[in-house]
Amino acid sequence: MGITKTTYFTDEQNELAILTKAMGHPARIAIIQHLIKVNSCICGDIVNELPLAQPTVSQHLKELKNAGLIKGNFEGNAICYCLDENGFNKIKHFFQHINSYLENQKNQCC
Amino acid sequence: MGITKTTYFTDEQNELAILTKAMGHPARIAIIQHLIKVNSCICGDIVNELPLAQPTVSQHLKELKNAGLIKGNFEGNAICYCLDENGFNKIKHFFQHINSYLENQKNQCC
DNA sequence: TATTTATATTGCAATATTACGATAATAAAA
DNA sequence: TTTTATTATCGTAATATTGCAATATAAATA
Numbered sequence: 001m002g003i004t005k006t007t008y009f010t011d012e013q014n015e016l017a018i019l020t021k022a023m024g025h026p027a028r029i030a031i032i033q034h035l036i037k038v039n040s041c042i043c044g045d046i047v048n049e050l051p052l053a054q055p056t057v058s059q060h061l062k063e064l065k066n067a068g069l070i071k072g073n074f075e076g077n078a079i080c081y082c083l084d085e086n087g088f089n090k091i092k093h094f095f096q097h098i099n100s101y102l103e104n105q106k107n108q109c110c
Numbered sequence: 111m112g113i114t115k116t117t118y119f120t121d122e123q124n125e126l127a128i129l130t131k132a133m134g135h136p137a138r139i140a141i142i143q144h145l146i147k148v149n150s151c152i153c154g155d156i157v158n159e160l161p162l163a164q165p166t167v168s169q170h171l172k173e174l175k176n177a178g179l180i181k182g183n184f185e186g187n188a189i190c191y192c193l194d195e196n197g198f199n200k201i202k203h204f205f206q207h208i209n210s211y212l213e214n215q216k217n218q219c220c
Numbered sequence: 221t222a223t224t225t226a227t228a229t230t231g232c233a234a235t236a237t238t239a240c241g242a243t244a245a246t247a248a249a250a
Numbered sequence: 251t252t253t254t255a256t257t258a259t260c261g262t263a264a265t266a267t268t269g270c271a272a273t274a275t276a277a278a279t280a
Contacts, residue, residue: 003265004238008161009136013143017136024131025268026119033123036211040219043227051118056269058228073219077226077277080220085212088205095198095205101146102195109150109183110190113235114268135238153257166239168258187247187256 019091022067027060040082132177137170150192
């Protein structure tokens with residue numbers, strides 16, 4: 001069927017899935033890494049940085065933006081992108097939860 | 111074309127993408143949350159916990175296991191699952207990097 | 221206004237993912 | 251050894267994702 005049963009899960013579960021799914025492609029990881037490196041840059045710089053065509057990069061940027069992981073401002077006729085802390089803060093708490101669990105627990109199966 | 115150009119990206123980018131992609135489904139987030147809650151449990155418990163059929167759950171468990179986010183031990187004829195710190199430690203550093211960047215930086219576009 | 225520059229959208233082909241019924245495999249118990 | 255319980259695999263249908271050429275849109279500039 002191929003359709004995710006989102007209604008059967010909590011809002012939190014769906015939101016975390018959307019955020020992590022948005023990160024789940026090497027091109028989108030590369031975009032995040034590049035934005036950290038240069039702080040902010042226009043879309044064209046990312047196109048030059050990645051081994052993908054402009055429409056493909058535009059599509060990846062859209063997915064990151066929809067998830068709330070990046071944001072873009074108009075800079076003349078170009079669009080300047082940078083990280084959006086909103087999205088990352090939402091994931092942050094989940095990972096903190098996981099990490100504190102793994103540290104305090106001898107994590108072993110049955 | 112639908113095929114990700116993994117060879118064009120670094121090993122680190124591909125690895126982070128595999129890990130985050132594996133988390134990118136509400137059922138797999140729910141599995142991780144449940145394992146944190148009960149520490150470890152057999153596959154059948156997860157099937158009862160989720161609104162999905164047994165083969166579907168089995169498939170999600172396989173993906174989490176392949177990514178290195180959970181591990182399973184034989185417990186009689188059942189299999190006991192728990193979190194695998196290996197996978198989570200790999201993501202941990204990436205998020206620490208992102209978070210320290212976002213904290214130290216007035217994150218604004220151009 | 222026409223042109224250039226920068227980005228988004230459309231349309232499509234190839235591939236991947238999601239979900240589940242049916243069935244196989246495995247190990248304990250009767 | 252047969253049965254039962256537990257999990258994995260196979261096969262398949264429906265949907266989603268990836269990638270790009272072609273094209274559209276929007277803003278600056280000539």
